[in-house]
Amino acid sequence: MSYVPGQPVTAVVQRIEIHKLRQGDNLILGFSIGGGIDQDPTQNPFSEDKTDKGIYVTRVTEGGPAEVAGLQIGDKIMQVNGWDMTMVTHDQARKRLTKRNEEVVRLLVTRQSLQKAVQQSMMS
Amino acid sequence: MTESQDNFQGWMTEPTSLSAGAQQTQKQESVAIQLMKHEKEVGVLSNELVSANTAADQKEQSTSEIRKDYVYRSTGRPEETDMLKSLVTDQDAPGNCGLYLPVSSNCSAIESSEDSEEDMYRDAEEIEREKILLGETSSSDYKLSVAPEMDIMEYCRKEWRGNTPVAKTMRKGYEAVAQKFASIRRVRGDNYCALRATLFQALSQATQLPSWLQSEDFTMLPENLLSKYDWIKQWQLKQNLGRRMGEISDEIKEYLILLRKKWKSISEIKGPIEKQEACDKLFKNEEEEYCLYEALKFLMLNTAIELYNDDKNGRRVPVFSWLLFARDTSSNPCQLMHNHLNHIGHSGGLEQVEMFLLAYALQYTIQVYRLYKYSTDEFITLYPNDPEENWPVVTLITEDDRHYNIPVRMCQETML
Numbered sequence: 001m002s003y004v005p006g007q008p009v010t011a012v013v014q015r016i017e018i019h020k021l022r023q024g025d026n027l028i029l030g031f032s033i034g035g036g037i038d039q040d041p042t043q044n045p046f047s048e049d050k051t052d053k054g055i056y057v058t059r060v061t062e063g064g065p066a067e068v069a070g071l072q073i074g075d076k077i078m079q080v081n082g083w084d085m086t087m088v089t090h091d092q093a094r095k096r097l098t099k100r101n102e103e104v105v106r107l108l109v110t111r112q113s114l115q116k117a118v119q120q121s122m123m124s
Numbered sequence: 125m126t127e128s129q130d131n132f133q134g135w136m137t138e139p140t141s142l143s144a145g146a147q148q149t150q151k152q153e154s155v156a157i158q159l160m161k162h163e164k165e166v167g168v169l170s171n172e173l174v175s176a177n178t179a180a181d182q183k184e185q186s187t188s189e190i191r192k193d194y195v196y197r198s199t200g201r202p203e204e205t206d207m208l209k210s211l212v213t214d215q216d217a218p219g220n221c222g223l224y225l226p227v228s229s230n231c232s233a234i235e236s237s238e239d240s241e242e243d244m245y246r247d248a249e250e251i252e253r254e255k256i257l258l259g260e261t262s263s264s265d266y267k268l269s270v271a272p273e274m275d276i277m278e279y280c281r282k283e284w285r286g287n288t289p290v291a292k293t294m295r296k297g298y299e300a301v302a303q304k305f306a307s308i309r310r311v312r313g314d315n316y317c318a319l320r321a322t323l324f325q326a327l328s329q330a331t332q333l334p335s336w337l338q339s340e341d342f343t344m345l346p347e348n349l350l351s352k353y354d355w356i357k358q359w360q361l362k363q364n365l366g367r368r369m370g371e372i373s374d375e376i377k378e379y380l381i382l383l384r385k386k387w388k389s390i391s392e393i394k395g396p397i398e399k400q401e402a403c404d405k406l407f408k409n410e411e412e413e414y415c416l417y418e419a420l421k422f423l424m425l426n427t428a429i430e431l432y433n434d435d436k437n438g439r440r441v442p443v444f445s446w447l448l449f450a451r452d453t454s455s456n457p458c459q460l461m462h463n464h465l466n467h468i469g470h471s472g473g474l475e476q477v478e479m480f481l482l483a484y485a486l487q488y489t490i491q492v493y494r495l496y497k498y499s500t501d502e503f504i505t506l507y508p509n510d511p512e513e514n515w516p517v518v519t520l521i522t523e524d525d526r527h528y529n530i531p532v533r534m535c536q537e538t539m540l
Contacts, residue, residue, distance in 0.1 A: 040305065
């Protein structure tokens with residue numbers, strides 16, 4: 001799953017629909033992100049390709065909205081509500097996920113286990 | 125060609141001309157004072173003694189001074205007492221350094237606060253800290269060569285408290301690193317630290333065996349080289365071992381096999397947390413750990429021989445290889461072994477040109493944040509400086525090109 005800027009991206013994706021949880025004045029999602037085009041990709045433990053500057057899920061709060069929706073640690077977020085997440089800065093990613101007027105975010109994520117499962121089923 | 129040579133000379137000569145810097149003189153005085161303290165910080169890794177030695181060296185102000193000046197001291201752990209004693213009595217050690225080092229079973233690590241106004245004796249704050257440290261040290265952390273993560277800015281605040289120009293530069297440097305990395309792991313400050321830091325980083329993110337490790341002749345390397353170059357018999361093995369003539373080839377072969385075995389098993393671990401745990405475990409095991417460094421050194425020798433021969437046969441070689449062999453003390457691989465490689469881990473560390481050699485031997489790009497070079501274009505230096513696309517990158521931090529630490533973690537992790 002290596003990403004070459006300028007080339008079309010093909011990936012097997014999973015749809016994840018997260019219903020944010022209201023806590024006081026905040027809407028929380030229950031997961032953490034790492035990565036971004038302004039970050040150092042070599043320290044990302046989840047990416048297969050160490051030049052991948054995409055947005056990855058680094059933590060998932062137990063029992064939180066993200067976990068309930070099926071998000072997993074290590075998932076790479078490709079899209080949020082139609083907005084691309086493969087070439088964004090860390091802060092842009094944060095903003096796209098935390099819009100105050102959006103109670104639901106629909107993510108497209110890809111994960112290595114998915115890729116492998118599809119490859120295997122294609123081969124059989 | 126001239127251009128890149130100039131660049132090299134620009135920063136190749138830097139280390140030896142550090143003596144000219146006023147900053148170094150200032151540091152020299154305060155560190156000399158620090159050395160007189162007998163601070164007991166068991167289990168705390170430090171690189172401060174490194175700067176002390178650089179300081180002692182600078183008194184000579186000699187740019188042609190070579191490796192024997194860079195004498196490191198290990199951190200104060202009881203099991204290192206013998207090593208420390210031998211270092212002190214080492215013929216190569218400049219007289220000054222021998223005087224400073226307190227040789228006792230409570231050999232201490234020393235803080236490198238860049239604060240020349242600081243009192244010679246410990247203040248209340250430090251005594252408090254010492255109590256906490258002694259209380260927290262458990263026997264399992266005791267031998268850890270790579271300390272657990274610590275927030276970078278917190279580390280910086282502790283290490284550099286003063287307002288000297290050096291302290292300010294260091295703080296700015298750490299801030300810049302903190303844009304990309306959240307934590308730092310201190311690396312044990314003996315003369316293996318460059319090898320240690322690089323290998324640790326490489327293994328922490330290893331997902332496959334490098335091609336040179338996969339080659340079938342890999343383990344035949346010692347035998348092959350020894351049959352061609354008799355002088356390799358004078359390879360200096362780990363300090364603890366006695367020299368066993370004629371068995372060097374077997375010994376080194378074992379180390380190479382161990383390297384491959386460890387690399388393979390760690391790269392096969394899928395989960396990042398488990399992988400990190402496996403690395404931590406390996407770097408707590410002194411016996412195995414030091415074998416790996418010997419293996420790396422031997423690989424560096426092998427690469428040096430290859431480069432030397434290529435050059436002699438008119439083939440193109442990277443620029444650093446000329447610089448490597450341009451030194452008086454290493455005009456050929458045999459001298460390189462005697463005067464440099466044999467000393468690594470004992471009385472000296474890696475010089476910059478040898479960082480290139482290490483990078484080439486591993487086929488990794490070593491990216492180093494060189495803090496004392498903050499606000500110059502050498503702040504982030506790549507070894508090699510025009511890296512191959514497919515060589516993995518590992519990142520290190522150094523304050524002074526002598527001691528290396530490890531930055532960890534993508535910086536920003538935002539909770540949503």
